[in-house]
Amino acid sequence: MDDVARARRAAREALADVTPERLRVAIDDRLAGATVTPGVLALVTARALDPDVDANGVTDRAAGVQLIYEGLKLTRRLAHEEPWTAAATHEADIDADMEVLVADVLVSRGFSLLAHTDAAGAAVEVVRAFGRDQTIRDRPDTAPAAAAALDRNLEVHALELAVIAGTTAVGGEPPAELLTYARELAADYDGEFPPPRTALPETAADRIADISERAVSATDR
Incomplete structure (x- = not known):
């Protein structure tokens, strides 16, 4: 299973127990079409720093990152569009309310997946920011x-x-240069990410490994 499929599957499975069914279906439909770039980057980062890492052990973190992003992205859209003001029917108004619930569930479940990891504080700061x-x-x-x-x-x-979730998954802390690299990867995207194969260059894993190795070497001097 490649990283795209693994990240998407982990995100969907993390919400498989949500009820009622209409809410669960709405969430699953959204995740089925999501570009899972943040989740994939968490997996790529962990493997770049430890090629022997068990990918299955990192998927919960990748899912947590992805769910928080999806929930906040939906919240941003709802805040901008204010669909209730344009709702022409009662059903349209209910659909808008459903989207609010979807956003809340995505963020809260993402938090729960990261709550007991070293990425928990960073997750809180993302929402605060x-x-x-x-x-x-x-x-x-x-x-x-x-x-x-x-x-x-x-x-x-x-x-x-x-990158914080991926780095801490293998027992490390991301150096400042790695956070800078993450910001560079995101710099060209407005509104949402394209698919991971477009958003993340093929050299991403090598670049992450190189940044980490240089950071370790610098601290050993």
Whole structure:
């Protein structure tokens, strides 16, 4: 199973027990079509730092990263579009309410997957940063360019969380350069990521390993 399939499957399985069925189906439909770039990066990072790592042991972390990102991304869209104001029918209004529930469940389940890991603090900070950014974005005096930059922070923070989750999965802490690399990977994407094979270069694992090795060498001097 490749990393894309593994990350998607882990994310969907993490929510397989959600009830009622309509909510579970809505969540599963969203994850089935999601680009799982943050989850894949968590897997790639762990394997780059430890080629012998058990991928199955990292999938919960990858799923946690992915679910938090998906939930916040949906929250961002709902905040911008305010679908309730445009709902022409009662059913459309219910659909909008369902999307809010989906977003809440995605984020909360993502937290639960990371809660007892060394990435828990970073996960909390991603959500806090998202709240701060969206509060500033909604101010009347926020310029369009500044609003777009604040929205884009979610993609940046999601990939930072991914490398933190992957690094801590093998018992390490990400060096500052690795977090910078994660930010560089996210820099060109606005709104959402393309599929992982487009968003993550083939050299990503080698680059992550090289950054980590140089960081370790520097501390050993």
